[in-house]
Amino acid sequence: MTNLEKVLKNKPKTWIINSIFTLIVLIAVIFSFKGSSINMLRFNSIGITIRIMVTQMADLNIDFLFGRGVYSFQEGVVFLTLETLAIGFLGTLIGAILALPFSFIAAKNVVGSKFAKIGETILVIIRVFPEVVLALVIVKGFGMNALTGVLTIGIHSIGMLGKLFSEAIDNMDKGPLEALDAVGANTYQKIRYGIIPQIAADLSSVTLYRLDINVRSATVLGIVGAGGLGSSMILAAENSNWDILGTIMLAIIIMVLIVDAISSHLRAKLV
């Protein structure tokens, strides 16, 4: 036996553990299918349903798109899409502004590691609640309109933005601050020339990324009455108005692709 073969034989036997682990996961996956029932009546007609759906979806409802004819302008897809965009944009802005104080509380180099733990915990708690649940509560206080959507997205964004902001602040270099101290800068000057130039790019990049996510989630918040495309979309899907659903989906796809392109273009410029 050559030396090479010996080494090959002594290779750690990781495949045993790996296959056991794979088997456990596989069983879990199969098990999860056990509890799932299937409506055979609908399942059998799946081919026909898909054909009807696709042909009707492709047949866009132009009146509905521009809010003409039987639809008022405020029911039209163009208006609702802009409203969704507005919810995502203003929600992100509010979220970013509200996240700033939280992120300073959660940053280790600002308040010390003990207080930072408290700030982090607050952010985790905010992050945990799903948006739809949050919207269900807020809608009671602010009514069924877009304002609810803006507030929901704003509050929900605090959690994620606060965490990423605090990481950016943690990574800050203390050197410039000490240098400003040495030349006798006051607090405002320290923040303006020592902190802002360091974190502005990171913060904007994170916020732009969040804008991308928020515009996506603004499209579904309408399900619980928080404005935007969601309510018409869910209504169309439940009543199988595929032409309306197709029109809405087209609008969502175009909107998300544009926001995605702008957001990633600006982020690439920032880095």
Added chain:
Amino acid sequence: MTKFTLKSGSSITKPFNKVWIILGVLLILIVTFSFFIRFEPSLINLSELGVILEKMFTPKGERTWGDYFGFVFTLWEPLVSTLEMSLAGTIIGSLMAVPVAILAAKNIFKSKFVYLPIRFFMNLIRTIPAMILAVVAVYFVGIGVLSGLIAITLFTFGIMSKMLYEVIETVDMSPFEALESSGATKTQAFRYAVFPQIFPVFLSYLIYIFEINVRASAVLGYVGAGGIGMVIKDNILYNYDRVGATVILLFFVILAVQFMSNYLRGKLQ
């Protein structure tokens, strides 16, 4: 623009700060978008917020605190199905994403005609919200866990394929070329040069997406896709206390999943 003249005679002009342009654009966007948010004071009733929170977190009418927390124990079944559909959806969706991500990576398939259409298709799937996937799935296979599973699978596929192809593109290709030049086939070279580099990242993403999916699947039931969300939907009109109890349970479950996910991902790095 301010101009500084130095003692030596040369002068410096302070460059125009671009921040003002950015702030201007931002202001225009804020004003424009504000037109779409109709502010109707008649709809706002802040006292309702307190009322609903009280209704959610105290037992309703005749019920005692024992009933309030007792309800949590009846949620075992929907909770398990929520977790199951997230797990199965994450794994199936991620596995489906692997071949597509490889096709979309610029460094493996160098032809534009392969990766551009695939990327477009991926972006298309990613734009459809999980909630809508669930609604359409419910239409196809009926109310239940299976619709949620289908929605989560497609949703996972969308995120995973994008994240994965970006990882594959950052892979160090020199081992791959070394193996190919020593006579390995493309498959062998991929298995021994690229796979070890992306597998830990893949697992880490898998755990992260599982975390996202638990959060998403918890509310998918709202449109009939099974799990905890259906309990919320069933009780939202009359039994706010039950919604509250469900939300509390959901809070701890998501928190636990988040901690587990952070711990496992920390170990992988």
